[in-house]
Amino acid sequence: APVFSEKSYSVRLPENNAAGALVLTVRATDADSGQNARVRYRLGEGRVRGVPLSSYVSVQAETG
Numbered sequence: 001a002p003v004f005s006e007k008s009y010s011v012r013l014p015e016n017n018a019a020g021a022l023v024l025t026v027r028a029t030d031a032d033s034g035q036n037a038r039v040r041y042r043l044g045e046g047r048v049r050g051v052p053l054s055s056y057v058s059v060q061a062e063t064g
Contacts, residue, residue, distance in 0.1 A: 002028040002039050023057060026064040039064075 005027040013023060030037045041064040046053040 002030045004028045054056065 009024060009026055011024045017023070026041045027039065028041075030039055040061045041059050042061060043053055043057065043059050048056060
C-alpha cells in the first residue's frame with residue numbers, strides 16, 4: 001500500500017484565495033515496482049456546507 005510522507009495533512013486558507021493557487025502538496029510512495037508502484041491522487045467525496053469539496057479545490061492526480 002502507498003505510504004504518505006506525513007501521517008495527516010492540514011491547511012488553512014485565506015478567504016477568497018486566488019483561483020489556481022497551490023494550497024498543499026502531499027507525497028506518497030509505494031514499495032512495489034513498475035506500474036504497481038504508481039501512485040495516483042484524488043479527493044474524497046467530502047462536502048463543505050453542503051457543496052461538494054471538488055467545487056472548491058482540485059488535485060493533480062499524478063503529482064498530488
